[in-house]
Amino acid sequence: MKKLYYSLIFAAATLGFASCSSNDGDDIDLSGTGITITDDSECCSAEEALLVYKFILTVKHVPELSFEVDGKYKVNAYTKTGSFHTGYNDIYFIASKKSTDNYVKNFDVKNLTPIMNMVKMGTYHSTPVSSGVSTVEDLPDAIKHGWVSFVMNSGEKGTWAISYDAEVLSSTGSIKDQTITVNALPEGQEWIKSFKIGEQVYFISLVNPTSWKTGTNNIKAYVSRKNLESLTTPWGVASEEFTVEAVPTMPDMGNHTSPDNTSWTKQSDGSYSGVLNLTMTGLWRIHLTVKDKDGNVVAGGDDLSDGYSSLYLDVTI
Amino acid sequence: MTLSLLLSSILLLPADTAILKTHDIDEVVVVSTGRQGAKRSIKGQVASIDEHLAELDHVNLIRRGSYAWEPVVNNMATERISTTIDGMKIFFACTDKMDPVTSYVESGNLQSISLNSGLNGNPQSTGNIGGSLDLKLRKVGFQPLSFEGEKNSIFHTNVSAGHEFNGHLQVYGADASYSSYGFYSNFGVFFRKAENYKTGGGEELNFSQFQKVNAFANLGVRLAERDILEGTIIFDRATDVGYPALNMDVAKAQGLITSLSFKHNFQESFLTSWETKAYYNHIIHVMDDTKRPDVEIHMDMPGDSWTTGLYSLLTGSNGTHDASLNYDLYYNRSFADMTMYPGGAAPMYMVTWPDVGTLNSGLALSDVISFPHNQSLNVSAKFAFQQQKLNNEEGYNALKVFFPGMKQDYYQTTGRVALSYAWRPEHWKLTFGTGWGSRAPTVTEAYGYYLNNTFDQYDYIGNPRLKNESAVEVNASAKWTKGRFSIGADANAFFFKNYIIGTFESRLSPMTVDAEGVKVYANVKSAKIVNVSLSSQWQALKWLKWSGRASYAIGRDAEDDNLPLISPFSYTSSLDFTHGDFSAQATVQGYAAQTDFGAKYGETRTPAYAILNLSASYNIHASKSLISIRAGVENLLDKSYTTYSDWNGIPQKGRNIYVNVNWGF
Numbered sequence: 001m002k003k004l005y006y007s008l009i010f011a012a013a014t015l016g017f018a019s020c021s022s023n024d025g026d027d028i029d030l031s032g033t034g035i036t037i038t039d040d041s042e043c044c045s046a047e048e049a050l051l052v053y054k055f056i057l058t059v060k061h062v063p064e065l066s067f068e069v070d071g072k073y074k075v076n077a078y079t080k081t082g083s084f085h086t087g088y089n090d091i092y093f094i095a096s097k098k099s100t101d102n103y104v105k106n107f108d109v110k111n112l113t114p115i116m117n118m119v120k121m122g123t124y125h126s127t128p129v130s131s132g133v134s135t136v137e138d139l140p141d142a143i144k145h146g147w148v149s150f151v152m153n154s155g156e157k158g159t160w161a162i163s164y165d166a167e168v169l170s171s172t173g174s175i176k177d178q179t180i181t182v183n184a185l186p187e188g189q190e191w192i193k194s195f196k197i198g199e200q201v202y203f204i205s206l207v208n209p210t211s212w213k214t215g216t217n218n219i220k221a222y223v224s225r226k227n228l229e230s231l232t233t234p235w236g237v238a239s240e241e242f243t244v245e246a247v248p249t250m251p252d253m254g255n256h257t258s259p260d261n262t263s264w265t266k267q268s269d270g271s272y273s274g275v276l277n278l279t280m281t282g283l284w285r286i287h288l289t290v291k292d293k294d295g296n297v298v299a300g301g302d303d304l305s306d307g308y309s310s311l312y313l314d315v316t317i
Numbered sequence: 318m319t320l321s322l323l324l325s326s327i328l329l330l331p332a333d334t335a336i337l338k339t340h341d342i343d344e345v346v347v348v349s350t351g352r353q354g355a356k357r358s359i360k361g362q363v364a365s366i367d368e369h370l371a372e373l374d375h376v377n378l379i380r381r382g383s384y385a386w387e388p389v390v391n392n393m394a395t396e397r398i399s400t401t402i403d404g405m406k407i408f409f410a411c412t413d414k415m416d417p418v419t420s421y422v423e424s425g426n427l428q429s430i431s432l433n434s435g436l437n438g439n440p441q442s443t444g445n446i447g448g449s450l451d452l453k454l455r456k457v458g459f460q461p462l463s464f465e466g467e468k469n470s471i472f473h474t475n476v477s478a479g480h481e482f483n484g485h486l487q488v489y490g491a492d493a494s495y496s497s498y499g500f501y502s503n504f505g506v507f508f509r510k511a512e513n514y515k516t517g518g519g520e521e522l523n524f525s526q527f528q529k530v531n532a533f534a535n536l537g538v539r540l541a542e543r544d545i546l547e548g549t550i551i552f553d554r555a556t557d558v559g560y561p562a563l564n565m566d567v568a569k570a571q572g573l574i575t576s577l578s579f580k581h582n583f584q585e586s587f588l589t590s591w592e593t594k595a596y597y598n599h600i601i602h603v604m605d606d607t608k609r610p611d612v613e614i615h616m617d618m619p620g621d622s623w624t625t626g627l628y629s630l631l632t633g634s635n636g637t638h639d640a641s642l643n644y645d646l647y648y649n650r651s652f653a654d655m656t657m658y659p660g661g662a663a664p665m666y667m668v669t670w671p672d673v674g675t676l677n678s679g680l681a682l683s684d685v686i687s688f689p690h691n692q693s694l695n696v697s698a699k700f701a702f703q704q705q706k707l708n709n710e711e712g713y714n715a716l717k718v719f720f721p722g723m724k725q726d727y728y729q730t731t732g733r734v735a736l737s738y739a740w741r742p743e744h745w746k747l748t749f750g751t752g753w754g755s756r757a758p759t760v761t762e763a764y765g766y767y768l769n770n771t772f773d774q775y776d777y778i779g780n781p782r783l784k785n786e787s788a789v790e791v792n793a794s795a796k797w798t799k800g801r802f803s804i805g806a807d808a809n810a811f812f813f814k815n816y817i818i819g820t821f822e823s824r825l826s827p828m829t830v831d832a833e834g835v836k837v838y839a840n841v842k843s844a845k846i847v848n849v850s851l852s853s854q855w856q857a858l859k860w861l862k863w864s865g866r867a868s869y870a871i872g873r874d875a876e877d878d879n880l881p882l883i884s885p886f887s888y889t890s891s892l893d894f895t896h897g898d899f900s901a902q903a904t905v906q907g908y909a910a911q912t913d914f915g916a917k918y919g920e921t922r923t924p925a926y927a928i929l930n931l932s933a934s935y936n937i938h939a940s941k942s943l944i945s946i947r948a949g950v951e952n953l954l955d956k957s958y959t960t961y962s963d964w965n966g967i968p969q970k971g972r973n974i975y976v977n978v979n980w981g982f
Contacts (some may be wrong), residue, residue: 014350138814151445178767215714252614252659254830258718277718277765279828282657316663 024267025281036100042169043102048140052094052103059092064180065162067120069173072098074308075107075166075289084160084182086153087191088205088222093133093144095168100308101202103142108167109133113234114148118158127151128192128224131270133164149205149224150155188283188316194226195299195311201226202238202299204288207271209315214280219246219271221264237270242298245289247308252283262287278317286313319722321368341572343434345372347427348455355429357530359902361947363479363488363977365509366419366427366452373432375448377884381562382963383484383514384527384555385420389962391434391809391831391848391884392870393447396759396817397773397786403454403549404441404594404628405576410602410620411567412669412761412768415560421553421572421600421758423507425490425532427525430454435790435809436752437735440643441628441683443701444756445790446811456535457494457503470497473750475505479977483970484514484525488977492533504534509640513559516968517957523552524559524566524608543582550575562964564769568605574598586633593629596844603952606710613830620653621672640684649675651760652709655767667828669766671712677703697752698734703757705729707764716766716781719825719837721972723781729757731785737792746796757786760840762817769829771965772881773919775836776827777819784840788813801856808849816844816874818918833919842875848882862893879916883924884908885961898936905929909960923966942982950974 028046030037033053037046044052060082068074078092079183084235089113095104114127133146155252160182165174181317185191190207207220248256256279278284287309289301293295347369348357348362356372358364367386368378378386379394400407400418407418433439433449442449460469472495478487492505510528510958513521533551540546551574558567577593604618626647633640653670665929679701686694705727707713717723733754742749758780761768765779790813796805819836827835850868857863867888872880884910894901907927914920932949955972 099472202460213714214711216718250665250828252662253657253665253824253828256828257826259825260718260721279715280665282659283662283665 002009034101037267038100038102040097040100040102042105042144043097044105044140045098045129048105048142049102049259050129051140052142055092055139056094060146061179062091065091065164065175067173067175068098069095069166069168069203070171073168073171073173074098075102075173076167081126081205084148084150084180086150086166086182087189088147088149088187088207090144091133091148092249093146093166094142103140104168106141107144107169109144109146110167111174112146112148112162112164113232114150114160114162115159115232117159120157123231125231126227128205128222129236131237147207147222149203149222149293150182150205151192151194152182154180154182155184175308182253186316190312190314193311193313194290197298200228202290203235204313206315209313209317212276212315212317214278214317217278219264219274222270223272238287240294241266242272243291243295244272244274245291245301246274246276246291247287248278248284249287249308250280251281251285255308263272265314281317283314283316286315288312325915327571341620342431343373343375344429344431345369346425346429352535354644359904359934359947359949360479360975361477361945361977362424362979363477363490363935366422366425366430368428369424369427369979370419370450374852375432375434375848379882379962380960380967381415381970382509382527382558382560383525383969383970384529385416385556387414387417388419388450388763389882390432390448390450391810392846392872394882395527396762397444397447397756399442399445399449400452401439401441401449402452402574403576404439404527404630404645405574405596405598406441406624406626406649407572407574407598407600408622408624408643408760409569410622410650410651410653410814411604411619412618412653412765412770413563413565413604415558415563415567415604416570416600416602418600419450420555420570421454421574422551423490423505423509423529423533423553424532425492425505426452426454426551428453431947435735435750435792435811436733436754436788437737437750438699438733440630440641440683440699441645443677443679443699445733446754446756446786446790446813452490454535455503456537456547456549457496457501459537459539459545460496460498464510467621468498469732470495472618473981475979475981477977477979479975481511481973482733483974484511486511486975499620501537502913505532507531514973515971517952517955517971519955519971520968522561522968524561527555527558529555529558529850529851530970540635543584545580545582546578547580548575548577555812560746562967565604565606565616566608567603569601569603571601572598573600583633587635588631588633591629593627595625595627596716597623597625599623606737615658617656617658618653618669620651622649622651624649637687638684638688641682642970643681644678645681646678647676649677651675651709654712660866667715667766668709668712669768670760671707671716671764671766672709673764674706674708674759675703675760676705677701679952693739695737695739696735698732698981700732701730703729703731705763712764712766713785716764716779718740720776720781727781729785731755731757735790744799746794746798746799747793748807750792752790753787754790755785757785758783758838765838767828767835770836770919772835773819773920774831774833775819775821776829776832776834778822778825778835778837780838783817783838784815786813786815786817804851804852804853806851808847810847811845813844814842814845815840816842818844818874842876844872846870846872846880860894860896862895864893872915876919878917879913879915879920881918882962883912883913883915885911898938899933900935901931901933903929903931910962914961920961921966923959923961923963926956926960928956928958929953942980943959944981945979946976947978948974948976 007168059078062077065077128149130147161177258277262275264272300309358420377389438445438449490507513855555570576596580592601621602620628645630643652672657665681699683697735752737750792806792809820839853867855863872883889902909921912926933945937944951973
């Protein structure tokens with residue numbers, strides 16, 4: 001009996017050591033991942049590799065945008081669903097060495113360019129895109145992130161293609177005009193809208209509408225400017241500083257609204273953020289009034305017959 | 318002399334009615350016990366619970382249809398009164414108050430309904446500022462040993478049937494009992510069904526139908542000479558219940574009520590009895606708008622309420638003291654949600670009661686102290702502590718929009734203390750009482766979410782930051798009896814602090830299409846409610862009795878504006894003829910116009926009315942069986958009228974002829 005007791009203490013002590021020493025990377029179990037850890041300083045440590053591997057499990061592979069560089073590296077692209085939809089889409093890029101399947105510690109993705117071919121009109125245009133592709137806070141540097149907000153879905157009117165360049169260590173490669181499918185959003189969802197200020201055209205894209213719930217939501221959005229000089233050059237984030245007032249209403253409930261919503265203001269990373277209160281699930285119409293730096297209404301804010309701005313986004317939660 | 322008479326008459330009563338010896342208790346007997354002088358409905362046992370309740374002084378009923386009326390005591394509704402079933406806590410499951418808990422029992426289940434007016438509540442009641450109702454179950458009880466010490470057993474069967482022509486109301490009931498020295502059981506079923514009724518003048522009131530079935534069983538086992546084990550189960554289900562005053566009906570309102578108790582009766586001790594009861598009840602309530610024409614948005618609005626608890630009551634007496642000590646503990650969960658289906662678009666969902674778990678425990682003490690010269694003093698006090706937790710995350714997050722920083726757990730302590738002094742000099746009975754008590758906000762008041770009130774057309778949001786409401790009560794009564802004549806007056810007044818009522822919030826937008834706006838429950842600084850009544854009886858001849866009663870009440874908020882649903886001046890006057898087994902009654906019942914209506918709270922004026930009711934009954938005694946036949950007509954003159962307590966002014970029944978038979982053998 002006493003023997004068992006001692007051995008239990010011993011087991012507990014060794015377990016304690018094991019968990020303390022896990023930072024050294026020796027005990028990280030990568031079996032089943034296909035990743036081989038070597039002394040290669042260009043690649044991730046076991047700990048980083050596991051983080052990246054776990055991250056990949058939360059997203060879906062996009063084969064159309066994945067390719068090999070120099071026969072040595074694989075560049076893989078991922079989105080939340082493995083496909084694209086109208087409005088804002090996060091895209092993640094991860095490069096790995098073919099020899100070990102371990103992730104490359106650092107690499108670059110450049111010139112992410114979506115182009116729509118308006119088949120019937122014979123014209124081409126781009127769409128709002130992130131300012132560059134970069135690392136993400138709290139994730140290993142091996143994961144690169146960019147976004148594309150599609151102004152419309154693929155269909156009879158036109159098709160979408162994406163190009164980008166990858167620089168992996170000393171090698172470079174690129175994907176050129178790879179056709180992708182942009183799905184339409186279901187009814188009751190409009191996550192991107194345009195507005196005009198003078199001759200300029202802007203787009204407002206909601207980043208996180210799928211995470212909205214009944215209650216208080218921290219919303220994130222981008223305002224991008226259409227590149228009128230060159231329609232096929234990606235449309236970057238607008239440099240102007242706007243304030244966006246948002247009034248959520250439920251058109252099916254006599255325009256029921258919620259209190260204490262805050263204006264969307266520009267953050268240091270270029271995105272807009274504010275608080276939106278949603279009192280129940282269902283279709284919410286987010287009526288927008290865009291103001292410039294001096295507080296002048298520059299878009300929306302007109303009162304329709306129902307008393308709300310005609311510039312709006314729809315989110316069904 | 319009077320007191321000892323009273324006491325000796327009590328000793329003859331079954332144990333569970335012994336509570337009558339305390340002050341200020343009013344009681345209506347549902348099932349005839351052969352006791353003289355007790356109140357009962359003119360329609361006898363087949364009368365609905367609501368009709369039985371209407372017999373009680375201080376009680377009014379809010380009607381949203383012909384079923385499930387909401388009892389109001391001293392002009393205070395559900396929030397300010399306590400309703401228990403044989404001491405068991407039970408909570409309704411409808412956010413729109415369509416199911417006061419009194420609707421989950423049937424007449425056949427009950428022996429009597431007792432009412433403690435004001436703060437001097439029964440031991441199990443909490444939050445009873447206006448009063449406490451206890452629905453006493455009909456347990457047939459054990460047979461005592463005969464004088465020769467033999468153990469007898471008795472079978473008894475009772476069947477009843479009734480019909481009311483207005484609305485084609487049918488009532489059928491049957492129950493049976495077996496009772497012996499060591500064992501008893503009684504069980505029965507009850508069925509009630511009504512179609513739409515006709516209002517005065519003959520117009521049919523749509524959506525005033527209902528149907529209900531009820532089954533119950535009681536069981537008692539004498540474990541030892543003075544140890545008793547008792548169990549009860551009641552299943553009650555109402556279906557297809559119309560609510561003409563509301564926008565929705567009820568598809569199903571179902572209650573399951575169960576209890577098990579152990580009781581020890583002491584002998585040769587100052588202790589009388591010690592009873593411990595454990596109970597569980599579950600209520601399911603499902604609203605239904607599918608039968609309504611022109612429904613803009615179809616909605617599902619189900620509600621659930623589970624309560625489990627126990628109480629332990631110790632009673633004792635030594636001649637001068639008649640005391641009781643009660644500990645009770647209960648846990649209730651109330652959940653309700655709403656899904657709206659706009660044509661084609663995504664359904665809209667919200668949690669209207671965020672699965673609020675309430676754990677409440679309390680300790681109550683009461684003592685009736687007898688003094689020389691026919692004086693007595695009744696002291697009662699209760700202290701309760703409660704914990705609440707919002708178990709539904711979605712509902713909590715939604716409410717947090719309106720109350721940023723609100724918590725998921727809340728604690729409240731409430732208490733009450735009441736004193737009542739009675740003196741009975743010759744020909745007189747005088748009482749004076751006072752008390753203080755507080756109540757915690759109800760689930761609706763604290764956590765309700767966009768509950769549409771069709772009375773004032775506002776959506777109501779609960780307020781988790783509410784303080785307890787408290788009130789000071791003073792009451793007095795005087796009764797003078799000489800020979801066959803008696804006259805009495807009684808009055809009570811409640812002075813509230815932090816009175817809880819909805820107040821308009823202009824910055825919030827209503828959810829219900831066509832609602833006037835949003836009200837959020839708030840504590841208003843003060844309010845007062847005063848009730849006065851006069852009553853008189855005169856046994857003019859051996860076969861002729863006159864009785865009359867008039868009541869008046871006022872209710873004012875802190876700004877001296879009228880509170881809603883306060884009764885205007887009302888009166889009844891009746892003549893009773895009795896000759897052997899035949900009795901008949903003629904009653905005039907009326908209300909003055911509601912001129913002191915609470916305009917601020919959406920109430921409107923209701924005109925004065927008076928109606929005339931006639932009834933007669935005859936008992937036929939055969940060997941070992943009793944047949945009672947009752948017949949009558951309500952609203953003989955077919956008046957079209959509505960009272961202040963008819964929700965949204967729905968008209969009352971027009972002329973109604975009824976007949977019912979009860980056969981016990």
